[in-house]
Amino acid sequence: MTAADALDDLAARLPAHVRRSVPTGPLTTYGAGGPAALALTVRDEDELADAARAVAATDPRPPVLVIGLGSNLLVADEGFDGLVIVLGPAFADIAIEGTRVRAGARAKLPVVARQTAGAGLTGFEWAAGVPGSIGGAVRMNAGVPDAEVADHLVRVRVVDLASGEDGVVPASELSLGYRTSSLRPEQVVVWAELELAAGDPEAARAAIKEKTQWRRDHQPGGRNAGSVFTNPEGTSAGRLIDEAGCKGLRVGTAEVSPKHANFIQSDEGGRAQDIWDLMVEVRRRVHQRTGIVLHPETCLVGFGPMPEPDA
DSSP states (O other), X not given: OOHHHHHHHHHHHSOTTOEEEEESGGGSSSOOOOEEEEEEEEOSHHHHHXXXXXXXXXXXXXXXXXXXXXXTEEEOTTOEEEEEEEEOGGGGOEEEETTEEEEETTOBXXXXXHHHHHTTXXXXXXXXXXXXXXXXXXXXXXXXXXXXXXXXXXXXXXXXXXXXXXXXXXXXXXXXBTTBOSOOTTEEEEEEEEEOEEOOHHHHHHHHHHHHHHHHHHSOOSSOOSOSBOOOTTSOHHHHHHHTTOTTOEETTEEEOSSOTTOEEEOTTOOHHHHHHHHHHHHHXXXXXXXXOOOBOSEEESOOOOOOOOO
16 A cells, blocks of 8 residues: 555545645644645544544554644645644643642643642743643653753653554653653643642742743744754853844744744744754854754754754
């Protein structure tokens, strides 16, 4: 069976509302990216289970990409020759019982931060200034300089689209590191449980207000995917990019933010290739100036390996 035949076979196994040739740009905060061969919005856990069985039964298995809010994702202009799974609103539920919080994979980090603070819990205030979803945050162990998801993560429910397996995994088995985990692309985070601490709701709300204001003052809004590169040990990527004179640098429809150098802004109707080319150029200039090689924090889909920067 050819790859095209496998996609046809998979489409026949999936729920009737599966779509073909769906632009990925509108599913991401960059607003750029080519079409997915197949796209399915799963409306509840039953549909996710059905999709997992369909993918596991298809041979050869087409590649799968899971998208929650698409806030840390860049898909190539050529598109994605596989199945995109989009998590629907049902995966955004948040339940709080005592100091334990269960948040669906699509739940927005700032919403979880505000709800937990309102419930008198502390420890997740930092997430108020981080765009993205719980599922994506677990996958990349999202965080800020002094806090990260791993600090409070207890366990996650994971559905494996390659095998159809569905189970709960302790945080200790996820190999959580700096912006990394052992979760594979075909593994879908359904929900995550956090253990927070009892605290003062007013103090938590004040901390959230401060962090939100800081983000507005120091980071750009608009069409971006947050931090582009991870921070090298002992310094920040934004500082290195700024000192390399890259603020305002433009390639086609993409520009290094004049407000924060580790953000790239995409024009409306922008091209993913321009963002990629700008990343490559920024990386080259930083390496040329400092000898430091920056590594992407953004999840890049459909691109080859990033070229090693010239000395």
